[in-house]
Amino acid sequence: MAELNDTHSMSYDKALELSRALEADIRANPHRHVLLTGDRPTGRLHIGHYFGSLLNRVELSRLGLRTFILIADYQVLTDHEAFSDIKENTLNLVIDNIAAGLAPGKNTVFFPHSYIPELNQLMLPFLTLVSSAELSRNPTVKDEIASAGLKSVNEGMYTYPVHQACDILFCKGTVVPVGKDQLPHLEITRLIARRFNENYAKGTPVFPVPFALLSRSPSILGLDGNQKMSKSRGNAVMLSASEDETAALIKKAKTDSDRNITYDPQGRPEVANLLLLVSLCTGETPEDVAGRIGDKGAGALKQALTEALNEKLRPLRAERKRLERDPGWIRQVLRDGVAAARQVAAETLSEVRRAMNMDHLE
Numbered sequence: 220m221a222e223l224n225d226t227h228s229m230s231y232d233k234a235l236e237l238s239r240a241l242e243a244d245i246r247a248n249p250h251r252h253v254l255l256t257g258d259r260p261t262g263r264l265h266i267g268h269y270f271g272s273l274l275n276r277v278e279l280s281r282l283g284l285r286t287f288i289l290i291a292d293y294q295v296l297t298d299h300e301a302f303s304d305i306k307e308n309t310l311n312l313v314i315d316n317i318a319a320g321l322a323p324g325k326n327t328v329f330f331p332h333s334y335i336p337e338l339n340q341l342m343l344p345f346l347t348l349v350s351s352a353e354l355s356r357n358p359t360v361k362d363e364i365a366s367a368g369l370k371s372v373n374e375g376m377y378t379y380p381v382h383q384a385c386d387i388l389f390c391k392g393t394v395v396p397v398g399k400d401q402l403p404h405l406e407i408t409r410l411i412a413r414r415f416n417e418n419y420a421k422g423t424p425v426f427p428v429p430f431a432l433l434s435r436s437p438s439i440l441g442l443d444g445n446q447k448m449s450k451s452r453g454n455a456v457m458l459s460a461s462e463d464e465t466a467a468l469i470k471k472a473k474t475d476s477d478r479n480i481t482y483d484p485q486g487r488p489e490v491a492n493l494l495l496l497v498s499l500c501t502g503e504t505p506e507d508v509a510g511r512i513g514d515k516g517a518g519a520l521k522q523a524l525t526e527a528l529n530e531k532l533r534p535l536r537a538e539r540k541r542l543e544r545d546p547g548w549i550r551q552v553l554r555d556g557v558a559a560a561r562q563v564a565a566e567t568l569s570e571v572r573r574a575m576n577m578d579h580l581e
Contacts, residue, residue, distance in 0.1 A: 231399060231402065234402055234431055234433060235433055237430055237431070238430070238431055238432055238433040241394065241430050241431075241432055242432065245279070245282065245284065245394065245432075246282065249282040249283040249284050250283055250284075251393070252284050252285075252393045252394045253284065253285045253286075253287070253390055253391055253392045253393050253394065254276075254279050254280070254284045254285065254286045254287065254392065254393075254394045254395075254396075255287045255289060255386060255387045255390055255392035255394070255395055255429075256272070256276055256286075256287075256288065256289065256395065256396050257287075257288050257289030257290060257291055257386075258289075258290065258291065258312055259290075259291045259292075259294050259295050260290055260291070260292055260295060260304075260305050260308035260309045260311075260312055260331075261295055261308060262304075262308060262450045262451075263308070263311050263312075263315065263450065263457050263458065263459050264311075264312065264315040264316075264457070264458050265448055265450065265455035265456055265457050265458060266439070266448070266455065266456045266457075266458065266496070266528065266532075267439045267441075267447075267448035267455060268315075268458075269319060269458055269532075269535075270436055270439060270496075270499050271434060271436045271439060272396060272434070272436075273315070273316065273319040273320075273321075274319070274320075274436075275396060275434065275436065276288070276316070276319075276321060276396070277319055277320035277321055279394070279396075280321055280322070280326065280327050281320075283326070284326075284394065285326055285390075286321070286326060286327040286328065287328050287330070287390050287392065287560065288313075288316055288321065288327065288328065288329045288330070288556075289330065289331075289332060289386050290309050290312055290313070290329065290330065290331040290332070290553075291331075291332060291386070292305050292309060292331045292332065292333045293332055293333050293339075293382065294332075294375075294379060294382065294383075296375060297373065297375040297376045297379050309331055309553075310546060310549050310550070311459070313329050313549050313552060313553060314539055314542045314543060314549060315458050315459075315539070316329070317538070317542060317549075317552070318458070318535045318536075318538040318539040318542060319458075319535060323552045323555070323556065325559075328555075328556040328559045328560055329552055329553055329556040330553065330556040330557050330559075330560040331553065331557070332382075332385075332386055334553075334557045334560075334561075335389070335557065335560050335561055335564050336561075337389070337561060337564035337565045337567070337568045338385050338386065338389040338560070338564045339382075339385065340568055341384075341385040341388065341389060341567075341568065341571065342378075342381060342382060342385055344415070344571065344575065345381050345384055345385060345388075345411050345415075346378065346381055348410075348411050348414040348415060348418070349381060349407065349410065349411060349414075351377075353407070353410075354377050354378065354380065354381070354407070355377065357380055357403050357404070357407065358403050359380075359400055359401060359402075359403045359404050360376060360377060360379060360380065360403075362400065379404075380403075380404045380407035380408070381407065381411070383404055383407070383408060384407055384408040384411045384412075387405075387408050387429055388408065388411070388412055388426050388429075388567070389560075389563065389564045389567050389568075390560070390563050390564070390567070391426060391427055391567065392427075392429050393427050393429050393430065394429070394430065394432050395408075395429050395430070395431055395432065396431075396432045396433075396434060397431045397432070397433065397434075398433070398434055399433065401431075402431055405429065405431050408429060409428050409429060411426075412426040412427065412428045412429065413428055415571075415574075419574040419575050420574040425567075425570050425571060425574050437495055437499075439492065439495065439496065440488065440489070440492040441454030441455060442454045442455070442456070442468060442469065442471065442472040442473065442492075443472070443473050444473045444488060444489045444492070455468075456468050456469070456528065458532065458535060458536070458539065459536070459539060461536075462529045462533075465525060465528060465529055465532075466525045466529075469493075469521050469524050469525045469528070470521055470525075472489070472493060472521060472524075473489045474489050474490050474493065474517035474520070474521075475487055475489065475490060475517075477490075478514050478515070478516040478517075479513065479514045480494070480509045480512040480513060480514070480515070480516070480517070480519075480520050481509050482494050482505040482506045482508075482509045490517070490520065491505065493520050493521065493524050494508045494509050494520070496524055496527075496528065497520075497523055497524050497527045497528075499531075500524075500527035500528055500530065500531040501527050508523070511523075569581070
């Protein structure tokens with residue numbers, strides 16, 4: 220991977236350049252790489268997740284990458300007071316991922332990080348490798364605090380990027396799919412990996428420095444035109460929604476008064492968003508979808524999207540219903556994943572102890 224020479228910090232353009240080189244190396248040498256990705260169990264997944272990340276996870280896993288799917292349950296506590304739904308949400312995240320095409324087994328591991336004590340034990344040495352100033356000026360943390368409307372910020376929020384570093388580095392992840400807004404978090408992980416190796420393991424580095432795999436998926440707006448799809452805003456179509464529920468949600472989607480349907484992301488963002496969703500389902504370009512609908516108006520566009528989306532998601536939803544009927548199997552997937560993840564984490568923790576001269580019992 221000559222193109223993937225490490226840099227101590229980088230611009231977005233540099234991150235994008237390295238991401239493209241990483242894509243090429245993944246396809247040429249998939250078995251060199253370990254993928255770490257996942258979600259916080261704050262609710263069921265929706266079509267934004269499906270087109271933005273789930274399909275990419277499935278593709279990478281099928282290429283042969285060792286794939287770790289993290290359920291970041293501890294991280295829910297950093298900015299969500301309610302915890303009563305974490306258990307149900309965790310099971311639904313696993314169901315959504317499997318229904319989308321991820322096959323649990325030797326190559327694909329599902330686990331909640333609250334069940335991996337060895338992973339969490341990395342937190343203390345990692346905290347010694349970053350300063351409070353470095354954590355405080357993380358722009359992603361600042362944005363998350365603002366978007367959550369937090370008046371009192373717990374230390375879990377500030378140390379969130381360090382816990383994320385534990386998630387990535389325990390399995391020696393090399394590939395981390397992220398959006399542009401998550402790059403500062405990954406930079407903390409890269410910083411910790413470098414500093415650990417420089418401080419404790421110069422001869423034989425313990426951790427690879429992971430790289431961002433920046434999404435090529437276009438940004439999908441909420442159905443109300445908001446920048447982000449969210450269950451709490453009522454502007455998203457859940458993967459678990461019925462076909463009738465999908466139709467009702469799309470019927471309320473925001474458009475404009477111009478009957479002639481054109482693809483103009485800048486001038487007509489809400490209409491462009493619906494055209495984009497149709498194109499993601501059918502494989503057409505958004506421009507071709509617009510040309511097909513022409514002057515039939517927003518009603519025809521919404522009908523086209525309803526039909527295309529329900530057709531696209533029909534197999535996933537059928538598989539989802541089948542999986543929901545067997546919660547015992549879903550829990551077994553998690554048990555198997557926890558066992559596999561703990562074995563990997565224990566091996567990494569043992570390496571960390573040896574590097575830090577703390578292997579007193581070995």
